[in-house]
Amino acid sequence: MPDPKVMEQFKYQELDYDKEIKIGVIGAGYWGPNLIRNFVETPKSRVVAVADFSEDRLNRIHTIYPQIHCVRNYREFFTMGLDAIVIATPPATHYDIAKDVLNHDLHVFVEKPITLQSEHAAELVDLAASKDLILMVGHAFEFNVGVQKLKSMIDEGELGKIVDVEDEAENKTIEVWVE
């Protein structure tokens, strides 16, 4: 059963946890392969297909996961009977691709940032809600226990008045400056 805090966001959805989720991943550059690996390793999720413009990147995926169907045009996904699409392409492409995918009645996991313009993000949120689809953004650190602990300490006022927070993703450190 997923984290109740995560599911709180989706409480309006009737989800069937016994069902295998068939996934297509768009973008197999730097970050996409991490998502592919995680969805391959997650029980009840099956990565059916991966799309990328780059033949080299598709070949790399095919070598590791010969069972995954590799295509250059993600629109081929729309005839594959998939449940959800993962978007790991450059941010400037997120709005058009996510809109296209939602309009084909598929759930979306899109990497951060959701879009480059807030109006576009709001439009996608409304579109997903109007179709009762999940639209989730890959804010990985929202689910990091260290970050969650820090947030609860800040919320409880344990750290006093915060004047600055510096997050170093590479060194995996967060420095908090207080008054």
Ligand SMILES: NC(=O)c1ccc[n+]([C@@H]2O[C@H](COP(=O)([O-])OP(=O)(O)OC[C@H]3O[C@@H](n4cnc5c(N)ncnc54)[C@H](O)[C@@H]3O)[C@@H](O)[C@H]2O)c1
């Ligand atoms: N959550 C995290 O910690 C984290 C870390 C790194 C990157 N990201 C995010 O992941 C996303 C991808 O970043 P990246 O560094 O992997 O970029 P990248 O440029 O390395 O890879 C993007 C891939 O998408 C492909 N692509 C672009 N448009 C496409 C389309 N229409 N159809 C099919 N393939 C297409 C490109 O050919 C490329 O292989 C970005 O949104 C980035 O912000 C998130």
